[in-house]
Every structure is written in C-alpha cells, then in structure tokens.
Amino acid sequence: MTEGDRRRNVMFVLLVFIVVLAALSWYLNPVSQQDTIGILLSAELVAFSMVLYAYTRHTDNELSELWMLVGASTIAVLLGLALL
Numbered sequence: 001m002t003e004g005d006r007r008r009n010v011m012f013v014l015l016v017f018i019v020v021l022a023a024l025s026w027y028l029n030p031v032s033q034q035d036t037i038g039i040l041l042s043a044e045l046v047a048f049s050m051v052l053y054a055y056t057r058h059t060d061n062e063l064s065e066l067w068m069l070v071g072a073s074t075i076a077v078l079l080g081l082a083l084l
Helices: 004-026 032-056 067-083
Strands: none
Touching: 004 032, 032 067
8 A cells, every 4th residue: 555545545435424424414304304414414524524634644654543433433423313
C-alpha cells in the first residue's frame, strides 16, 4: 500500500455512508418521522467530522485509531437509535 491509502479508503467509505444516509433521509416523511431524521442527520455530521479528521492528517500514522473507533461507535449507536 502506498502512503495515504488507509486514509483514502476510510474517507471513501464514510462518503458513501453520508450519501446513503442523505438519500434515505430524503425519502422519510419530515412530519411524522422527525426523530429519525434528526438522528440520521447527527450520524451524518459525525461521519462528516470523521472525514475532516482523516483529511487533515498528513500521513496514515497520524490517523488515530482510537478516535476513528470512537466515531464509528457513535455512528453505530445513532443508527441503532434510528432503527428503534
């Protein structure tokens, strides 16, 4: 792997996740499903902050696995709440 491949892969997966959540939110009823839309929007914002974090690191070694794990755990909890 060349330098930056891990960061590029992480950002690609997160961007696909953001696009999927945006498309899903588009099809929800904004009147009756306000809670679900709010939770999905917060998951998108966490994913966006993770993309920014990965983008600002200059090398793969600067990418903290702990912070990425915290972000992924937060997204998993938010998606769990959205599916309830």
